[in-house]
Amino acid sequence: MIRFSEVYKRYTNQHEALSGLSFELDKGEMAFLTGHSGAGKSTLLKLIALIERSSHGQVWVNNQNLTRLPKWKVPYYRRKIGLVFQDHNLLHDRTVFDNVALPLIIAGENHREIGRRVRAALDKVGLLGKERSLPIALSGGEQQRVGIARAVVNRPPVLLADEPTGNLDPELSREIMRLFEQFNQVGVTVFVATHDQDLINRMPYRQITLQQGRLA
Numbered sequence: 001m002i003r004f005s006e007v008y009k010r011y012t013n014q015h016e017a018l019s020g021l022s023f024e025l026d027k028g029e030m031a032f033l034t035g036h037s038g039a040g041k042s043t044l045l046k047l048i049a050l051i052e053r054s055s056h057g058q059v060w061v062n063n064q065n066l067t068r069l070p071k072w073k074v075p076y077y078r079r080k081i082g083l084v085f086q087d088h089n090l091l092h093d094r095t096v097f098d099n100v101a102l103p104l105i106i107a108g109e110n111h112r113e114i115g116r117r118v119r120a121a122l123d124k125v126g127l128l129g130k131e132r133s134l135p136i137a138l139s140g141g142e143q144q145r146v147g148i149a150r151a152v153v154n155r156p157p158v159l160l161a162d163e164p165t166g167n168l169d170p171e172l173s174r175e176i177m178r179l180f181e182q183f184n185q186v187g188v189t190v191f192v193a194t195h196d197q198d199l200i201n202r203m204p205y206r207q208i209t210l211q212q213g214r215l216a
């Protein structure tokens with residue numbers, strides 16, 4: 001499902017963020033990505049989401065070689081990847097409904113389908129009653145759940161999260177992880193970058209650890 005083969009990423013300032021990285025994640029697997037600050041976790045997720053491209057080596061996702069994917073196909077490819085960020089990147093002048101609908105509007109879905117899918121996504125994260133609220137009126141945990149609903153509204157087979165619990169207390173963090181587990185249980189491949197060792201030690205999933213851009 002996700003395969004890195006001897007992947008290097010060098011940014012334009014010549015800094016090598018990833019060095020000769022090889023690993024595989026199975027279809028339907030859930031795994032954690034750990035490592036010190038600056039180890040390359042965000043960079044690795046960005047290569048999977050095609051926000052960045054590798055400098056060397058091959059990245060495969062869903063049997064597609066991303067190294068060969070032309071630029072014009074990237075927006076189509078991204079619809080198959082759900083992305084969750086620490087600061088959830090919500091639009092604060094739009095309602096919860098509109099925030100979650102955004103990927104579907106961009107994809108050109110029709111009005112009815114958008115309504116149906118947004119409500120299904122909000123239902124999954126337990127926020128069906130909040131669709132008319134503005135993000136500012138929600139707690140930090142609820143805002144993160146809106147971010148997750150937006151990430152899954154396209155029903156992507158892969159869900160990536162970069163420090164999704166970074167701003168949350170332990171109880172809310174566990175709640176967010178349980179949500180990821182629920183998506184994983186219905187077949188979604190879930191890959192979560194986190195510093196929260198206490199949280200992941202309680203969970204039975206593989207840890208992929210980076211140290212200065214290499215597998216530790």
Ligand SMILES: Nc1ncnc2c1ncn2[C@@H]1O[C@H](COP(=O)(O)OP(=O)(O)OP(=O)(O)O)[C@@H](O)[C@H]1O
Nearest residue numbers: 011012013015017036037038039040041042043044
């Ligand atoms: N756009 C960029 N241009 C130049 N260097 C970058 C860029 N993005 C990241 N880096 C560098 O690449 C290295 C890896 O960064 P990355 O953000 O992937 O690490 P990380 O493990 O996610 O760190 P953190 O846990 O602090 O978020 C760091 O040294 C960082 O400064």
